[in-house]
Amino acid sequence: MTQSPTLSRRASSAPSQPRKSRRRGADARAGYTFLLPWLLGFIALTVGPMISSLYLSFTNYNLFDAPKWIGLDNYTTLLQDERFLQSVGVTLQYVVFGTPLKLAAALAIAMLLNSKRKGQGFYRSAFYAPSLIGASVSIAIVWKAMFGDSGPVDQGLSFFGINLGGWVGNPNMTMGMMILLTVWQFGAPMVIFLAGLKQIPADLYEAASMDGAGPVRKFLNITWPMLSPVIFFNLLMETIHAFQIFASAYIISNGEGGPAGSTLFYTLYLYLRGFSDFRMGYASAMAWLLVIVVGIITLIFFKTSKSWVHYSGDAK
Amino acid sequence: MIDRRKFLTTVALGTASAAFLSACGQSSSSGQTGSADKPVTITYTWWGNDDRAERTRKAIALFETKNPDIKVNGNFSDFAGYWQKRATEAAGGGLPDVMQWDLSYLRDYGQRNQLLDLGTVKINTDGFDKSLLPSGQIKGKTFGIPTSTNAFAVYYDPAKLASLGIAEPDGSWNYKEFNAFLAEVGQKGNGTLFGGTDYTSVWWNFNIWLRQNNIKAFTDEGKLGFSKDDLKKWWNLSADLRGTAAIVGEDKTTQLLPKSPFGSNVTATEVTWDNFMAGYLADSGAKELKLVPVPSDDPDNLGLFLKPSMLMVASAKTKYKDAAARFIDFMVNDPEVGQIFKTSRGVPTSKTQRDGTTFEGTDKLVVDYEKSIEKYLKDAPEPPIVGFGTLESTFKRVSSDLNYGKLTIDGAADAWFKEAEDLIKQNA
Numbered sequence: 001m002t003q004s005p006t007l008s009r010r011a012s013s014a015p016s017q018p019r020k021s022r023r024r025g026a027d028a029r030a031g032y033t034f035l036l037p038w039l040l041g042f043i044a045l046t047v048g049p050m051i052s053s054l055y056l057s058f059t060n061y062n063l064f065d066a067p068k069w070i071g072l073d074n075y076t077t078l079l080q081d082e083r084f085l086q087s088v089g090v091t092l093q094y095v096v097f098g099t100p101l102k103l104a105a106a107l108a109i110a111m112l113l114n115s116k117r118k119g120q121g122f123y124r125s126a127f128y129a130p131s132l133i134g135a136s137v138s139i140a141i142v143w144k145a146m147f148g149d150s151g152p153v154d155q156g157l158s159f160f161g162i163n164l165g166g167w168v169g170n171p172n173m174t175m176g177m178m179i180l181l182t183v184w185q186f187g188a189p190m191v192i193f194l195a196g197l198k199q200i201p202a203d204l205y206e207a208a209s210m211d212g213a214g215p216v217r218k219f220l221n222i223t224w225p226m227l228s229p230v231i232f233f234n235l236l237m238e239t240i241h242a243f244q245i246f247a248s249a250y251i252i253s254n255g256e257g258g259p260a261g262s263t264l265f266y267t268l269y270l271y272l273r274g275f276s277d278f279r280m281g282y283a284s285a286m287a288w289l290l291v292i293v294v295g296i297i298t299l300i301f302f303k304t305s306k307s308w309v310h311y312s313g314d315a316k
Numbered sequence: 317m318i319d320r321r322k323f324l325t326t327v328a329l330g331t332a333s334a335a336f337l338s339a340c341g342q343s344s345s346s347g348q349t350g351s352a353d354k355p356v357t358i359t360y361t362w363w364g365n366d367d368r369a370e371r372t373r374k375a376i377a378l379f380e381t382k383n384p385d386i387k388v389n390g391n392f393s394d395f396a397g398y399w400q401k402r403a404t405e406a407a408g409g410g411l412p413d414v415m416q417w418d419l420s421y422l423r424d425y426g427q428r429n430q431l432l433d434l435g436t437v438k439i440n441t442d443g444f445d446k447s448l449l450p451s452g453q454i455k456g457k458t459f460g461i462p463t464s465t466n467a468f469a470v471y472y473d474p475a476k477l478a479s480l481g482i483a484e485p486d487g488s489w490n491y492k493e494f495n496a497f498l499a500e501v502g503q504k505g506n507g508t509l510f511g512g513t514d515y516t517s518v519w520w521n522f523n524i525w526l527r528q529n530n531i532k533a534f535t536d537e538g539k540l541g542f543s544k545d546d547l548k549k550w551w552n553l554s555a556d557l558r559g560t561a562a563i564v565g566e567d568k569t570t571q572l573l574p575k576s577p578f579g580s581n582v583t584a585t586e587v588t589w590d591n592f593m594a595g596y597l598a599d600s601g602a603k604e605l606k607l608v609p610v611p612s613d614d615p616d617n618l619g620l621f622l623k624p625s626m627l628m629v630a631s632a633k634t635k636y637k638d639a640a641a642r643f644i645d646f647m648v649n650d651p652e653v654g655q656i657f658k659t660s661r662g663v664p665t666s667k668t669q670r671d672g673t674t675f676e677g678t679d680k681l682v683v684d685y686e687k688s689i690e691k692y693l694k695d696a697p698e699p700p701i702v703g704f705g706t707l708e709s710t711f712k713r714v715s716s717d718l719n720y721g722k723l724t725i726d727g728a729a730d731a732w733f734k735e736a737e738d739l740i741k742q743n744a
Binding site: 060064082149165166170171254259260274275276 | 568743
């Protein structure tokens with residue numbers, strides 16, 4: 001604690017203890033020096049662009065001419081923009097259905113892989129692999145081919161007498177396809193769940209068994225509460241992640257959010273507005289709206305988490 | 317401690333001076349021209365399919381043999397993604413040195429100082445039809461050099477029509493007759509072959525129909541020259557065909573992207589630009605495709621015109637103006653380049669290139685088609701407005717929603733007009 005290089009501390013302690021403060025000052029300088037690369041990067045690559053994008057969101061900016069100040073116009077136009085509202089709907093649908101399904105799959109597989117059995121390492125890596133390559137462009141392309149007209153999925157389903165045709169061109173099927181794609185990439189939360197499951201003391205389960213508890217009971221009364229901090233973490237991260245879906249939607253819809261706007265995700269529309277229609281101010285306004293909404297949702301998660309997330313050592 | 321500090325200072329100084337020196341070195345050697353030992357490298361980008369990529373690579377190789385002091389780094393994508401990439405690059409100040417360009421986007425970039433004024437460099441346009449050069453010019457500056465011309469046409473596959481027992485069209489038809497033709501193909505095609513794609517979903521086709529009705533698409537003041545009712549009338553032309561076998565379903569069309577349904581042998585006809593011939597032949601594997609004029613309710617006014625099918629432009633920020641100019645000059649004038657591309661870019665604009673190219677077989681069909689419609693040709697349409705690229709893609713999107721049944725004709729017209737009015741206001 002004595003070495004924490006805060007400026008106020010140095011200022012307040014400087015007159016009374018000149019010697020000690022000189023050393024502390026040197027420490028602080030060294031600290032800041034080592035911090036400098038990151039700090040510069042943070043200011044130049046994160047804070048700077050954010051401030052300029054906030055400014056641009058109040059302007060009419062076409063990428064080429066100087067931005068023109070138009071106040072809140074972008075924000076008010078947004079609310080009357082049908083495609084914007086559509087993109088909000090599409091994204092919410094994806095977040096609300098995709099995220100819980102993905103987490104459920106991750107938890108279920110993690111529990112399966114938690115018990116000791118032959119070839120455990122193989123299964124773990126096999127299930128984790130899709131999420132390693134999942135965000136890549138090539139997977140989206142393969143996915144598109146799989147669900148295309150007379151692709152393997154169409155063929156497989158028609159073998160069972162289900163004739164849906166290709167999913168890629170059908171606006172009623174694309175959302176299901178996108179959700180399947182994200183569920184399939186459950187590897188990252190699965191690994192975290194697995195680590196969490198390992199932390200649960202085995203004697204809890206043994207005791208429960210002796211009391212005659214079945215698997216459902218054990219899950220509800222031991223696994224779920226013991227794992228709740230991990231569940232909370234995964235839920236938060238995956239929700240934020242889901243809001244930002246872009247690459248796969250871009251590839252599968254040829255960069256247009258089609259068919260019939262069914263894959264017009266928020267970030268895709270933002271991108272199209274900025275780089276197809278040269279309306280960077282508008283796109284910036286959309287970006288800031290997303291920041292605010294994700295911020296609010298995160299806040300709600302934290303507030304409600306108190307009632308269901310249990311940390312060991314809690315008074316409850 | 318001191319040693320380490322000294323060491324760090326030395327390293328920092330060393331790095332800085334090395335960077336400084338290399339920067340100096342770069343600026344002295346990166347002059348306008350290269351030499352055979354030390355060629356300059358320019359970047360070139362185009363849109364198109366594999367067929368065009370193959371031809372372009374040949375042309376680049378030929379250019380490099382003839383100009384050993386210049387290397388060309390080529391790169392291509394499909395049309396839709398092409399413009400998003402250019403916008404990103406323009407925002408970052410890093411447009412490729414030379415680019416294939418489209419009329420729709422010439423104003424957006426030219427008026428905003430992103431393109432090089434090609435009047436300031438040496439490009440030979442002596443062999444060009446003088447009526448075509450202005451299409452690359454804005455306010456006295458030449459931003460684009462047209463490589464070639466194209467005209468709108470109806471493609472059909474004679475073999476497919478023959479297999480269905482349908483007579484080949486002669487191209488003198490009104491919209492009613494055209495619709496009947498599409499319906500007949502669809503009916504006899506029996507679910508495996510459709511009449512065509514929805515011809516009302518293409519902006520340029522609408523533009524031709526406006527001209528047939530003596531309506532200007534855009535006024536000289538950069539406003540819309542037609543009404544919402546005109547647009548509704550246009551989309552109503554094929555209203556009876558939507559959802560029938562006369563027009564291929566939008567879900568199929570989407571699946572087949574980036575190929576067109578015609579190129580994928582799903583339809584027997586397609587209404588589009590005549591220079592798509594080579595691409596369609598390569599995509600579909602058909603032996604022969606033929607061209608006839610578009611339908612018109614006024615047999616004396618087909619609304620057709622020659623459009624520069626594509627332009628060559630250079631980035632305003634290119635470091636190698638001369639190299640870029642030489643490459644453009646080569647691409648539009650060299651007879652051997654004409655021989656490589658034939659009509660796949662359109663019919664060459666430069667006389668030297670046209671004369672140096674032998675047009676045979678299907679290429680001859682394209683040249684003959686443009687000759688056959690000569691008497692109908694009118695002036696090229698008024699130059700599209702700033703932001704036209706967005707309007708064109710919105711037209712396509714809204715038409716697609718119409719075909720999916722997600723929008724009514726009224727709704728589609730409202731959606732397009734809202735976008736157009738908003739865009740005109742934005743750029744005012």
